[in-house]
Amino acid sequence: MVLPIVKYGHPVLRQRGAKVEAVTPEIRQLVADMLDTMKDARGVGLAAQQVGRALMLTVLDVREATDRPSTMQVDGQDVDVAARMPLVLINPEIRPTGTPVPGPEGCLSFPEIYADIIRPEGVEVRATGLEGESISFWAGGLLGRAVQHEVDHLKGILFIDRMSSDKKRELQPELDDLQAETKAALAGKS
Numbered sequence: 398m399v400l401p402i403v404k405y406g407h408p409v410l411r412q413r414g415a416k417v418e419a420v421t422p423e424i425r426q427l428v429a430d431m432l433d434t435m436k437d438a439r440g441v442g443l444a445a446q447q448v449g450r451a452l453m454l455t456v457l458d459v460r461e462a463t464d465r466p467s468t469m470q471v472d473g474q475d476v477d478v479a480a481r482m483p484l485v486l487i488n489p490e491i492r493p494t495g496t497p498v499p500g501p502e503g504c505l506s507f508p509e510i511y512a513d514i515i516r517p518e519g520v521e522v523r524a525t526g527l528e529g530e531s532i533s534f535w536a537g538g539l540l541g542r543a544v545q546h547e548v549d550h551l552k553g554i555l556f557i558d559r560m561s562s563d564k565k566r567e568l569q570p571e572l573d574d575l576q577a578e579t580k581a582a583l584a585g586k587s
């Protein structure tokens with residue numbers, strides 16, 4: 398089921414996710430819904446906070462992004478990225494590696510807002526999968542960037558926090574409008 402995506406200005410986006418203690422039927426349903434929602438929005442990643450749940454849980458799928466390559470290694474060996482998609486990462490822990498490089502980013506919680514963000518070029522990832530298995534890999538390219546963006550969400554960190562101050566100043570009117578719109582919609586519901 399496609400869920401509504403929470404936009405900037407909703408307080409849940411600033412909440413640190415709680416650890417997922419067990420893969421319950423409810424968590425499985427949430428993951429299925431997050432995968433549907435990500436696909437529907439044509440996103441490469443979606444964090445639980447973006448569907449209103451502050452949990453250490455994110456999904457990713459870079460298969461549609463054919464113009465921006467991704468690399469993935471398991472035990473130091475290159476693996477077929479497409480064959481590993483979609484990724485479901487429960488309680489992920491990351492260690493960024495390599496030189497910080499700029500790259501374009503957007504976010505489903507910030508419609509039509511884009512900026513170059515500087516992040517380390519790769520990332521070591523450890524997480525639990527949907528079957529309770531341990532997942533361990535290194536990701537680079539778009540996937541490396543997307544994992545870092547999503548794990549930021551799980552900690553309440555947003556890509557605007559990592560923009561240059563010049564870029565953020567330039568986008569401030571749009572950010573203010575989006576925040577006001579989200580807050581007005583929330584006030585209307587209560």
Ligand code: ZN
Nearest residue numbers: 503504505506
């Ligand atoms: Zn995002």
